[in-house]
Amino acid sequence: MTRKRAVLLVLVGLLSLGGVYVGRLAWQLGFIFHRNPIAVIGDVIGGSGGSSVGKKAANLQRINIAFYGYGGSGHDGAFLSDSIMVVSIQPQASGPPQVAEISVPRDWYVPIDLGNGHKYDGRINEAYSDGQTNTYPNRADIFKGDMGGGTLANATLEKVLGIHIDHFVGIDFHAFQYAVDAVGGVDVVVEHTFTDYMYPHGECDTGDCALMTVHFNAGPQHMDGATALIYSRSRHSSDNGEGTDFARSRRQQIVLQALKQKMVSINGIAKLPDVLGALGGHVLTDMGIGDAKSLYDLVKGVDSATISRLSIDDTNFLYECGYPSNCGAAYLFTHDTTFASIQHFVQSVFPSPGAVGEKVPVTVVDASGTGAGASGRWTSLLGGVHIGAKDGGRQATSATTHVVVSGSGGSQTASYLARLFGVQVETAAVPVASVSPSASATAKRAAPSITVILGSDEERAFNHTTVSSSSSGSGGAVATQAPTRAATPAPTAVATAPPTAAPTPAPTSTPIVTLPPTTPTPKPSPTPSPTHTPAASPSPQPT
Numbered sequence: 001m002t003r004k005r006a007v008l009l010v011l012v013g014l015l016s017l018g019g020v021y022v023g024r025l026a027w028q029l030g031f032i033f034h035r036n037p038i039a040v041i042g043d044v045i046g047g048s049g050g051s052s053v054g055k056k057a058a059n060l061q062r063i064n065i066a067f068y069g070y071g072g073s074g075h076d077g078a079f080l081s082d083s084i085m086v087v088s089i090q091p092q093a094s095g096p097p098q099v100a101e102i103s104v105p106r107d108w109y110v111p112i113d114l115g116n117g118h119k120y121d122g123r124i125n126e127a128y129s130d131g132q133t134n135t136y137p138n139r140a141d142i143f144k145g146d147m148g149g150g151t152l153a154n155a156t157l158e159k160v161l162g163i164h165i166d167h168f169v170g171i172d173f174h175a176f177q178y179a180v181d182a183v184g185g186v187d188v189v190v191e192h193t194f195t196d197y198m199y200p201h202g203e204c205d206t207g208d209c210a211l212m213t214v215h216f217n218a219g220p221q222h223m224d225g226a227t228a229l230i231y232s233r234s235r236h237s238s239d240n241g242e243g244t245d246f247a248r249s250r251r252q253q254i255v256l257q258a259l260k261q262k263m264v265s266i267n268g269i270a271k272l273p274d275v276l277g278a279l280g281g282h283v284l285t286d287m288g289i290g291d292a293k294s295l296y297d298l299v300k301g302v303d304s305a306t307i308s309r310l311s312i313d314d315t316n317f318l319y320e321c322g323y324p325s326n327c328g329a330a331y332l333f334t335h336d337t338t339f340a341s342i343q344h345f346v347q348s349v350f351p352s353p354g355a356v357g358e359k360v361p362v363t364v365v366d367a368s369g370t371g372a373g374a375s376g377r378w379t380s381l382l383g384g385v386h387i388g389a390k391d392g393g394r395q396a397t398s399a400t401t402h403v404v405v406s407g408s409g410g411s412q413t414a415s416y417l418a419r420l421f422g423v424q425v426e427t428a429a430v431p432v433a434s435v436s437p438s439a440s441a442t443a444k445r446a447a448p449s450i451t452v453i454l455g456s457d458e459e460r461a462f463n464h465t466t467v468s469s470s471s472s473g474s475g476g477a478v479a480t481q482a483p484t485r486a487a488t489p490a491p492t493a494v495a496t497a498p499p500t501a502a503p504t505p506a507p508t509s510t511p512i513v514t515l516p517p518t519t520p521t522p523k524p525s526p527t528p529s530p531t532h533t534p535a536a537s538p539s540p541q542p543t
Contacts, residue, residue, distance in 0.1 A: 051290030072172025079129035100308035103249030115140025128153040162343025175282030177225035186258035192240035360410035369397035398455040410448035
């Protein structure tokens with residue numbers, strides 16, 4: 001055996017192994033995308049230029065992919081999408097795209113339009129099931145067939161979120177569990193210790209309606225597929241807020257991120273055919289291989305730390321109906337029944353990279369006079385889109401909302417906030433008589449800071465200031481741009497404390513913007529009221 005022959009033998013062996021790998025990969029991809037293996041190889045070699053995702057990326061248009069997770073065969077309500085997430089991608093002219101993961105709660109009570117004049121109100125997780133099963137055979141043809149569930153669920157999401165859904169991926173819980181096991185498990189950092197005494201032991205469809213207790217300790221853990229599934233699905237704990245929809249969505253995002261990290265590792269890539277094999281038969285998508293390749297090429301360089309992770313839930317735009325005392329089932333309703341507030345925020349989840357890069361400190365104060373925690377709500381929402389905000393507490397009531405800049409700089413952040421709330425940027429006034437010229441010049445050169453004063457018009461102004469589809473890049477029909485309110489005179493930044501009636505003064509490190517007390521404008525009560533038992537619109541009768 002000469003050296004040249006040995007090298008040749010190794011190369012032949014590597015090519016053989018590579019051929020086996022490519023063959024397995026093509027076979028599994030063909031199974032998922034409904035293509036034969038030879039066509040799969042041709043699709044991959046042919047590139048992604050002709051795909052819809054590739055075209056939108058080239059035109060710097062926003063791309064939205066919906067993911068629907070459901071129990072699958074052997075589960076109660078096999079196609080009820082109990083996990084819903086929209087991954088939104090905003091390509092950039094240079095550098096990696098911006099990415100946002102938006103979790104949607106399954107119990108959100110929304111209108112579902114089946115077409116052909118059939119409409120009803122129900123949980124949003126019913127839409128996928130209604131298109132995937134034959135409960136309503138008289139639904140529109142577009143909502144029938146293999147893609148019917150995803151198509152109907154997409155249409156429902158578009159109506160309430162105000163963005164166009166480009167593609168969907170439906171995945172049952174078996175695929176999630178098998179994929180985690182195929183890569184050897186995932187490493188997850190559990191944020192909070194919690195116990196759930198009401199986790200389902202099995203499925204009533206199979207005669208197992210029993211409950212069991214599950215427990216997780218805070219800290220790093222290695223999870224197999226079954227454990228990761230339990231961690232993602234648990235929803236009845238009373239510990240550390242882990243029984244909320246927000247916490248459940250957050251855990252799902254954490255596990256998916258851990259799975260992604262494992263799959264892009266060297267060992268994960270080697271196991272890719274096994275992962276695809278685990279997914280085969282448990283995944284349904286309307287994407288072609290070119291779309292999937294375009295999507296991968298677009299996001300492969302994204303730093304996970306830059307991804308915005310948001311949840312539509314009862315800490316922001318929704319409220320619980322008060323089950324069981326106020327309503328017959330656990331529902332989440334929208335404060336703004338027009339959905340305009342949610343649509344506007346979802347369309348605005350991408351501040352410009354320049355605004356994010358400015359890292360200007362933002363203080364949000366609640367001058368709405370409602371005592372409903374508006375400053376805390378918006379502090380959390382702004383943090384989710386990488387605008388660093390802190391809660392400045394309550395302040396004397398202001399009739400209108402203001403975005404006030406102090407110091408020099410922060411123009412892109414201020415512009416984003418002003419567009420978000422439909423107001424003009426204002427500059428904090430400096431009392432000229434009380435300072436010397438040199439002190440005034442120093443103030444102008446001071447580091448920038450921004451104060452958002454949420455007036456009593458906060459929700460109303462926000463709800464009716466939406467962006468057009470052309471500016472949002474959504475590609476779908478949304479509410480039109482409302483006229484921007486003229487800015488009222490800029491409030492004066494002073495060094496005095498807020499009125500004693502305010503229970504939580506703003507931090508002294510940030511100039512306190514004091515406004516004269518005004519009578520807040522009455523706000524219409526949300527419909528249905530939290531104290532009112534919601535009556536569902538009549539559902540179309542199965543035919």
